[in-house]
Amino acid sequence: MQEGLKIRNGAQDLYGIIGSNLHLAQYYSKSNIQKSNEYATKAYEIATKLRSIDERLKALSFLISNDSEAQNAYAQKFIFLNDSIIKVRNNFKNKFARIKYDSKKEKEENQKLRLENVENEVALQKAENQKILFLSGFIILCIVLFFVKKNHQNKTRAIKLKTAYDTETRIAKDIHDELANDVFNTITFTQTQPLEIENTKETLIQKLDHIYARVRGISRENNTIDTKTNFASNLKEMLSTYNSDHTNVIINNIEKVNWHLVDEFKKVTIHRILQELMVNMKKHSQASLVVVKFESNGKTVFIDYTDNGKGADKNKIIKNGMQNMENRILAIKGTITFDTKPDKGFKVKITMSK
Amino acid sequence: MFKKVIIAEDFEEFNLAVQQTLNNFNIVNFQHAKYCDDAFLKIRKAIxxxxxxDLLISDLSFKKDHREVKIGSGDELIQKVRELQPEIKIIAYSIEDKSARIKSLFEDSEINAFVLKGRNSIEDLKKALTIISASDQKFISQEVASALQEKGNYEIDDVDIKILKYLSDGTSQDEIIEIFKSSDIKPNSKSAMEKRLAKLKDFFKANNTIHLVSITKDMGII
Known part of the structure; x- marks a missing residue:
């Protein structure tokens, strides 16, 4: 042990020196109190220098248990040191405990936050899913709508084309029935009759004039229609041309309809349908009275046609001229209903949105 | 009579009726334009x-062909010429028989005559030339003369329908007048009421008021 102390002294290992001194103090405390005290005091001094409290306390405890004279002073020093060190250590402990507690709390909070985070994420995910669902639903809806519309457009176009085709064939038929025959007869007439005679010439002129009137009639029936400001007055005029010694065409409230709000194509359709009704009336009905009544509210136009002519068998008539009118009105998404019986006049109701 | 005439017409063969008529009047100085634009230029150059x-005879409809034109119809040409040379006499010469168009020509462009192409067009042209060269009187072919008159339309309004409804309910003429007066519907005088009833009877070819109500009921008016 003495050797160890010597080596440590040589190496200036202060903690080692304290340790050796303390060991020596312990060793001599049973045999030589004097020596034990010496070593203990030495350890105490070095420990004080190094401010190593545990070692000081250990040294003091040896001094207390060994010495009888200075015991009190050593004991007081010991208690003082011990108290202060315990206080300091307790303080540390408290601090440490608080740090521990704080960190625990933080951990809990973190946990909580993480949980919340996860919940949020789940909610977000849900929202995202909903968004995707909604979006895809919307897209599907759009696609469906697109196809429905396209289908509808195709249908409408088909109806329009059909109407146009029917009109063409009708004009062709008109020309054939009304003109070709007349022209042929007139040709035959000029080939066979002596034209030098004034009467024959007059007959020829009459025939030609008749053809001319027919041509003008066909042209008028298929002429362009003014859909601008003069629409109502032109329509009125067209209806009024069917006034004759035999027939009165009575018109009601034609100007009360806000025609400038009505789509151009619809105006054309109305004009044509009414014209066709009038042509049919003139050709077949022998009516003495015709009433064309107009009515309109914010969105819809109603047109009532009534005549007191000889009417017709409804089943027969639908097959003929009425189909074209129906197609025309279908093309503008309106409705048309025919009501007729033999000898009971002819009634037509037309409705269409503006 | 006219000394210098321009004719706007797109017929390939020069219109015989016009030619013959002008010859009849010994008018030899006349030009022909196939396009409205050409006619307008010639008139401007002459000025x-x-x-x-001193006279323009113009058709109303011109065929569209490869040539791009500024003035596409006789109506426009007439309007422009009237603005350019207010004192020139104008005859519209056409197969057009729509009242509105004819009326507008007389009222807006102040044409001097409207001659309908037809059986009587040579006669009508002669008459028109005679009348408008000698005076400011207007001429219109007989077949379309109704265009300038306010007749021909049989129109009924809401007041007519109200009267018919009251009559069908058994209300007397005098009572209807009273009702109209108290609800401020005009006209509500006795003479106006009688006029309206006479008009309605005429329109619906009714012999008397009872007949009128019965007819209008059948026709779905009331």
């Missing part, structure tokens, strides 16, 4: 040369 035309 510049101090030898203006």
């Amino acid at each position: 510049q040369d101090n030898e203006p035309y």
Whole structure:
């Protein structure tokens, strides 16, 4: 042990020196109190220098248990040191405990936050899913709508084309029935009759004039229609041309309809349908009275046609001229209903949105 | 009679009726334009040369062909010529028989005559030339004369329908007048009421008021 102390002294290992001194103090405390005290005091001094409290306390405890004279002073020093060190250590402990507690709390909070985070994420995910669902639903809806519309457009176009085709064939038929025959007869007439005679010439002129009137009639029936400001007055005029010694065409409230709000194509359709009704009336009905009544509210136009002519068998008539009118009105998404019986006049109701 | 005439017409063969008529009147100085634009230019040039035309005879519809034109219809040409040379006499010569268009020509462009192409067009042209060269009177072919008159339309309004409804309910004429007066519907005088009833009977070819109500009921008016 003495050797160890010597080596440590040589190496200036202060903690080692304290340790050796303390060991020596312990060793001599049973045999030589004097020596034990010496070593203990030495350890105490070095420990004080190094401010190593545990070692000081250990040294003091040896001094207390060994010495009888200075015991009190050593004991007081010991208690003082011990108290202060315990206080300091307790303080540390408290601090440490608080740090521990704080960190625990933080951990809990973190946990909580993480949980919340996860919940949020789940909610977000849900929202995202909903968004995707909604979006895809919307897209599907759009696609469906697109196809429905396209289908509808195709249908409408088909109806329009059909109407146009029917009109063409009708004009062709008109020309054939009304003109070709007349022209042929007139040709035959000029080939066979002596034209030098004034009467024959007059007959020829009459025939030609008749053809001319027919041509003008066909042209008028298929002429362009003014859909601008003069629409109502032109329509009125067209209806009024069917006034004759035999027939009165009575018109009601034609100007009360806000025609400038009505789509151009619809105006054309109305004009044509009414014209066709009038042509049919003139050709077949022998009516003495015709009433064309107009009515309109914010969105819809109603047109009532009534005549007191000889009417017709409804089943027969639908097959003929009425189909074209129906197609025309279908093309503008309106409705048309025919009501007729033999000898009971002819009634037509037309409705269409503006 | 006219000394210098311009004719706007797109017929390939020069219109015989016009030619013959002008010859009848010994008018030899006449030009022909196939396009409205050409006619307008000629009229303007004549004014510049101090030898203006004193009569324009114009068709109303011109065929569209490869040539792009500024003035596409006779109506426009007439309107422009009237603005350019207010004192020139104008005859519209067409197969057009729509009242509105004819009326507008007389009222807006102040044409002097409207001659319908048809059986009587040569006669009508002669009459028109005679009348408008000698005076400011207007001429219109007989077949379309109704265009300038306010007749021909049989129109009924809401007041007519109200009267018919009251009559069908058994209300007397005098009572209807009273109702109209108290609800401020005009006209509500006795004479106006009688006029309206006479008009309605005429329109619906009714012999008397009872007949009128019965007919209008059948026709779905009330």
